[in-house]
Amino acid sequence: MRNGRKVGGDAPTWAVLLALAAPAAALAQEREVPPPMTERAAAAALADGRLTPERDRALALALELGPRAGPELRAAVIGAVAAELRGETNRPKESEAIFTYLEAVAQLRDPQAVPVLVEALPFGAGAANALADLSPGSLPAVLEAVANPGERPHRVGNGLTALRFMLEDGSLSQRQIAPVREVVRDRLTGMQHHSVVSGAIRLALALGDPELRQTVERLAADRTAVEALVSPYLSDGVTRSRSHRQRIDGVQERARALLSGVSFPPHRRPFPHP
């Protein structure tokens, strides 16, 4: 339903006419209006795990300042994200507050945030982008997560995306690329979660390594090779996926498309992130 509009011309119905003539020195100095939040106050609010309006204001301030935030506020944001990820705050369940925290910490561009960003990798490409922003300093932590055989698949998958972003940025030296190549090789052997395989295929081609490319070509051509590689289980490693067949198809189709030069999201979003 559309709203109606009046278009007739009427004189102003009310006006506020004020003048600013008083000298500054004579003006009231009352401070009853809440002052802008200081970084120190924001840090204190974030250190308090309780749900308060101040905490939200603090997050808003951190988001506004981004990398310009001072050390105290940075540390508080990072600590708050860690607490939020561990479920130590009193946010209502499924409040989705974590996403605001994650955006705030991603905007800090602070090397101290690398551990929580690695922890946040299952939350998507935002974390991968933030880690790539901190490359090459973030490389060891990402490599460690990706190489850990006991790591959660989605953290590994997005970790592989973070490595790809670093590679695409050209922020890694040949010496730093070598272990990336190794971890990709590992993730394209044995039995892996489909999300890991997808990330590894993408990174393998980005590396431009002939041997890894051959591996991808084999996967694209040989369904049995994909069946051997892609785990039929969900991330718990126990529950069988009812979508296993589709996952196999998906991995193979994606490998073929990538080999033909097609590019797929997630794409790198350089800092500052939108």
Place this chain on the structure above:
Amino acid sequence: MATVLSRSGLGADVDSLPAWRKVIEGMAEPGCGFHFRRVAGAYAPKEYWLAYSGKATAKAEAWKALVYNVLVTVSRPAEGGGTEVLPERLAIRAVCAMPDTKDGTDEAMGRVEAILKEHGIEFPGADKSEARAPAEEEGRWALAALRWAGTRLGPRPLRAAQDQHGCADYEDARQCPMEDVEVTIHRPVRCSAGFDYEATTGECVSNTLGGGPTTGGSGNSGTSGGGTSTPPTPPSEPECTDDQIAIAAEYNDPAAWPCTNFVDAVTPGTGTHGHTTGYLTVGFVSGSSVVLSEVAAAGVSGAFITSDWRCPTGNAAVGGVPGSTHVAGRAGDFTAPGFDEDMHDDFLAAANSADASWISPYGGSGYTGHIHIHW
């Protein structure tokens, strides 16, 4: 030839207005309460706006108000190639004269307060939340402006504004001219064929044969320009739906809610606050479309969005933080019958295909009944 100001919402062709000029021409849109609020409330906190939203919508005629020391910020291209002057982008005009300290802000706030008091506007209540004035609504709006300035102008924004506006060019920032800025708001005008809207006079002026000026019903004057009166045709641009108006009336940051950004499209679900439409970013609209189509292709049937845009009230009700991506129209919660980890993975793959920024994992610190995706 005058620029035709045909867009909805509040704005002005800055090219027709010298920067730093005292009078800023703008338009308020009668149909969209939030536009009116944007100006009338002068960035009013929600609690002020809500009480007056109905009145504001009804009274969204031309009006004129003096806004404390407004600094013009050229914002973004508007329709027709003009540059829109958005009041929400209007920083405090006195920034150059303020020291870059918290005290400087307080000083400015003190000035406003003192002036308002001179006009009989009192502020009882511990937080000055109860304005009293000869014309109550005037006090409300002025108070709202005061409060807005108090919450938005800290040392950092002040410095940023000073930088942005070249205050450093002044030998001493305190020497910057202090001027009052009068904001004049016109209702939107679409002139009939053969007429152009004259921003400086608020009239429709014939653009052929040297015809005389024709009143276009400009809000400010409401008087004939001396020529034959030709009522303007109603705006033909997209209008806000009632639902959108209701949404906007609940929103606490009018700066982020230009009417033109409403997506008047049907989206599955009604959101957590019962609205059938809402503000959705382009990224969300396109991204969510990709997600839904991709999961359908993956064999998920009946996928839908349980919550996309949330008004602040609804967002707060579910524990969302202010400025949540839902409130910003960037996020959606997606699900389908039988949602489980397997299905989550389908949505996750689709979200990646849609180049989403953040995605909730399954279980753990994520959810088990839906997937939150935002762009």
